[in-house]
Amino acid sequence: MLKQIKTPFTEMMGIDFPIIAAPMFLVSNADIVSEASEAGGIGTFPALNYRPLENYAAALKEMREKTKKPIGLNIIVNKSNTRQNDDLRIALDHGVNLFITSLGNPKTVIQEAHKNGAKVFCDVTNLDHALKVQDLGADGVIAVGAGAGGHAGPISPLVLIPWLKTRLNIPIIAAGGISHGSMIAACMALGASGVSVGTRFIASKEANVDQAYKDAIIKSTPEDIVMTTRVSGTPAAVINTPYVQKMGTDLPWAMKVLKDHKLTKKYMVPLIHLMGMKSLEEAAVKPTWKTVWTAGQSVGLVEEILTVREIYKKLISEYEESVNNLNQLGIK
Numbered sequence: 001m002l003k004q005i006k007t008p009f010t011e012m013m014g015i016d017f018p019i020i021a022a023p024m025f026l027v028s029n030a031d032i033v034s035e036a037s038e039a040g041g042i043g044t045f046p047a048l049n050y051r052p053l054e055n056y057a058a059a060l061k062e063m064r065e066k067t068k069k070p071i072g073l074n075i076i077v078n079k080s081n082t083r084q085n086d087d088l089r090i091a092l093d094h095g096v097n098l099f100i101t102s103l104g105n106p107k108t109v110i111q112e113a114h115k116n117g118a119k120v121f122c123d124v125t126n127l128d129h130a131l132k133v134q135d136l137g138a139d140g141v142i143a144v145g146a147g148a149g150g151h152a153g154p155i156s157p158l159v160l161i162p163w164l165k166t167r168l169n170i171p172i173i174a175a176g177g178i179s180h181g182s183m184i185a186a187c188m189a190l191g192a193s194g195v196s197v198g199t200r201f202i203a204s205k206e207a208n209v210d211q212a213y214k215d216a217i218i219k220s221t222p223e224d225i226v227m228t229t230r231v232s233g234t235p236a237a238v239i240n241t242p243y244v245q246k247m248g249t250d251l252p253w254a255m256k257v258l259k260d261h262k263l264t265k266k267y268m269v270p271l272i273h274l275m276g277m278k279s280l281e282e283a284a285v286k287p288t289w290k291t292v293w294t295a296g297q298s299v300g301l302v303e304e305i306l307t308v309r310e311i312y313k314k315l316i317s318e319y320e321e322s323v324n325n326l327n328q329l330g331i332k
């Protein structure tokens with residue numbers, strides 16, 4: 001029986017372990033979310049994984065039938081997400097307990113979530129943004145560091161977490177590069193109240209992605225992860241497959257010019273997004289030579305496909321072992 005790990009985050013959410021199964025576009029599903037929450041952590045998913053809106057409401061209902069424990073949702077809060085008000089309302093109707101906001105201004109989500117007793121954590125990659133969301137009333141931040149899957153931040157978690165800690169009085173969740181319990185212990189030592197783990201759960205039995213994607217997570221090393229702007233216009237971490245090598249990791253020159261020009265920007269940015277999302281979507285669910293697979297540097301320590309519950313158990317046992325090893329070092 002694993003002992004609980006108590007932190008300000010677990011106390012706030014009423015959960016046993018400070019480990020979020022991070023929201024992942026195309027990967028997070030009802031099984032990952034409910035199993036993560038049942039394992040004592042908290043499962044989360046991006047609202048946009050379920051389209052149209054009826055499928056999203058049905059997915060929330062399914063999750064709620066599978067677990068009564070806290071669950072979380074990721075909402076993109078910039079203008080590109082025209083569904084955000086509906087996403088929020090339907091989530092609150094289904095008793096979602098944790099909101100993770102990314103991009104844009106989280107003010108409305110914070111206000112509405114708080115009226116319903118839910119908590120809001122905002123993705124941040126630097127102190128400036130973290131201070132802004134703290135002022136807006138966020139309950140905590142997800143500190144997305146270098147090495148993360150998805151839109152990784154530029155700063156090493158070793159620096160980012162203590163840096164945020166100097167000025168924040170809300171809990172910090174470390175995200176990026178975590179696929180072994182020793183890394184959780186390290187993040188806690190740096191001052192985090194929990195961790196958010198993405199890439200590790202792509203290689204889970206519950207993930208509904210193409211087997212080749214899961215195999216690539218297991219085979220890849222940290223050196224196989226490259227940053228590309230071709231997926232969304234902002235740097236995203238992907239596996240350096242032959243297709244990524246062929247296409248290059250930078251937008252073509254003409255696209256870049258149109259993206260940065262004030263007259264064409266507003267058409268070009270959504271177009272790049274749409275094209276990138278489409279290629280991710282195709283590669284994630286079916287065999288194709290156009291392999292664009294998002295993943296972070298933590299692939300280096302992912303060695304087998306396990307169930308979500310097994311992954312939780314392994315991370316927690318490794319965490320306990322690391323803490324015990326540190327205790328044995330002692331201080332003389």
Ligand SMILES: Cc1cc2nc3c(=O)[nH]c(=O)nc-3n(C[C@H](O)[C@H](O)[C@H](O)COP(=O)(O)O)c2cc1C
Nearest residue numbers: 022024025046102148149150176177198199294296
């Ligand atoms: C395949 C994939 C898709 C992701 N999609 C999203 C997303 O839709 N929204 C979001 O806020 N973060 C997204 N992320 C980032 C994760 O929520 C999390 O911050 C990140 O995975 C943590 O780093 P790790 O992958 O090294 O564990 C994604 C990450 C991956 C690997």
